Amino acid sequence: MSSVEPAISKPVEYIQHHLNNWSLGVEPGQQVNIVDFGVFHLDVFLFSAALAGIFAYVAWKIGSNLSADKPSGAQNAVEAVVEFVNQQVQDIFPGADRNVGPIAITIFIWVILMNSMDLLPVDLLPGLKAGIYAWFVGDPHHSYLKVVPTTNLDGTFGLAICVFFLIIYYNIKSKGVVGYLKSFLYHPFGKYAMPFNIIMTVIEEIAKPVSLGLRLFGNMFAGELLFLLIALLAFSVWAMPAQIALGTLWAIFHILVVNLQAFIFMLLTIVYLSLASQGGHDEHH
Amino acid sequence: MNITATLIGQVIVFAILVWFIKGVLWEPMMKVLDDRKARIASGLAAAEKGKQEEEVARQKAADELKKAKQESADIIAQAQRRATEIVEEAKNTALEEANRVKSAATAELDQEVSRAREGLRSQVAALAVDGAQKILGKEIDAKVHAKVLDELAAQI
Numbered sequence: 001m002s003s004v005e006p007a008i009s010k011p012v013e014y015i016q017h018h019l020n021n022w023s024l025g026v027e028p029g030q031q032v033n034i035v036d037f038g039v040f041h042l043d044v045f046l047f048s049a050a051l052a053g054i055f056a057y058v059a060w061k062i063g064s065n066l067s068a069d070k071p072s073g074a075q076n077a078v079e080a081v082v083e084f085v086n087q088q089v090q091d092i093f094p095g096a097d098r099n100v101g102p103i104a105i106t107i108f109i110w111v112i113l114m115n116s117m118d119l120l121p122v123d124l125l126p127g128l129k130a131g132i133y134a135w136f137v138g139d140p141h142h143s144y145l146k147v148v149p150t151t152n153l154d155g156t157f158g159l160a161i162c163v164f165f166l167i168i169y170y171n172i173k174s175k176g177v178v179g180y181l182k183s184f185l186y187h188p189f190g191k192y193a194m195p196f197n198i199i200m201t202v203i204e205e206i207a208k209p210v211s212l213g214l215r216l217f218g219n220m221f222a223g224e225l226l227f228l229l230i231a232l233l234a235f236s237v238w239a240m241p242a243q244i245a246l247g248t249l250w251a252i253f254h255i256l257v258v259n260l261q262a263f264i265f266m267l268l269t270i271v272y273l274s275l276a277s278q279g280g281h282d283e284h285h
Numbered sequence: 286m287n288i289t290a291t292l293i294g295q296v297i298v299f300a301i302l303v304w305f306i307k308g309v310l311w312e313p314m315m316k317v318l319d320d321r322k323a324r325i326a327s328g329l330a331a332a333e334k335g336k337q338e339e340e341v342a343r344q345k346a347a348d349e350l351k352k353a354k355q356e357s358a359d360i361i362a363q364a365q366r367r368a369t370e371i372v373e374e375a376k377n378t379a380l381e382e383a384n385r386v387k388s389a390a391t392a393e394l395d396q397e398v399s400r401a402r403e404g405l406r407s408q409v410a411a412l413a414v415d416g417a418q419k420i421l422g423k424e425i426d427a428k429v430h431a432k433v434l435d436e437l438a439a440q441i
Binding site: 023025032033034035036037038039040041044045048049052055056059060062063064066067068069078079082083086098099101102103105106110149152153154155157158159161162 | 287288289290291292294295296298299300301302303305306307309310311312313314315317318320321324
């Protein structure tokens with residue numbers, strides 16, 4: 001594992017190396033603009049798609065083998081999750097249509113899976129890839145890999161933007177296009193503050209996906225960074241016990257963060273969709 | 286830390302995943318859960334109904350048993366009454382029969398006696414004549430003494 005060497009000598013480079021994506025459309029290690037649609041982060045897409053594939057496979061495997069009378073162990077476990085999510089949907093969004101449940105459980109499980117990549121040792125997959133890269137291509141220092149899709153804005157905002165459009169869809173579905181536009185005019189301060197209302201409502205609507213995306217990204221990014229800092233303790237044999245103890249502690253704590261953030265993302269999505277579906281002219285403040 | 290074309294990929298993956306999960310897992314599982322809920326509800330209702338039916342049946346069985354006991358007691362009483370009647374009847378019949386046999390026997394006896402007497406009567410005249418002849422040593426004309434002989438015979 002060649003990436004252990006720089007961890008000892010050049011901590012800043014080690015961390016920066018780990019924070020770079022395996023990307024198309026940009027030179028390895030090159031800085032990318034904050035918004036650049038010419039770039040494609042291969043690692044984010046591959047890992048999230050692979051995890052989605054695993055989730056879909058397990059769902060298909062269990063879904064095609066359902067039994068009302070004799071549920072298998074796996075079915076029991078999945079049933080518990082489905083019932084948990086369904087309970088949340090029923091509690092928060094009583095008149096939910098049949099798409100809210102699938103949306104909620106997909107967010108919940110997929111985000112958990114993507115977040116859980118954080119619990120793999122920070123150098124395991126990047127080191128593996130660097131080894132293969134060195135074998136076939138060349139200098140392993142030019143091999144980049146970010147394992148946790150949710151430590152990228154793409155990963156979290158991909159979901160947040162979907163939620164944003166779903167909010168618009170549910171608004172239009174419950175109020176109609178005119179009703180939805182009216183809610184921009186008369187909300188939150190009545191019809192005498194119309195221009196102000198428009199600004200406020202636009203900010204409110206934009207803030208929803210932005211807060212969703214940034215919250216998940218921030219939590220996962222910070223967690224990943226801390227794992228990297230703990231990994232830096234490998235500078236000496238004497239620091240190893242500290243590294244192991246801290247790594248274990250943070251990993252255990254991070255299990256909570258991983259699930260909690262996925263749960264919050266799901267819960268807020270349901271809340272937003274529920275708010276969006278609340279009746280026509282009623283002010284909900 | 287940037288927004289790139291990956292975002293579009295994420296959106297597409299998410300959309301496909303939601304559609305797939307809905308069709309493959311969520312809808313079938315909701316159906317299974319609803320089925321199970323309905324089945325449990327109907328099972329509980331059936332159990333409740335069964336309990337009530339059992340109670341009714343038990344009541345009915347108890348009633349039937351009581352009725353049967355009553356009936357059997359009635360039948361036994363009736364049978365005893367009937368038996369007494371039959372015995373009584375038999376006794377009466379036997380008594381009548383005995384009387385009838387007795388009177389028939391008595392009548393026959395009387396008949397025999399009178400027949401014997403008749404026989405005796407018819408022979409007594411000849412016997413008396415025979416006896417008198419022996420005593421007197423001469424022939425006696427029975428026609429002459431017919432009157433005496435008839436009186437004699439009548440005495441028997």
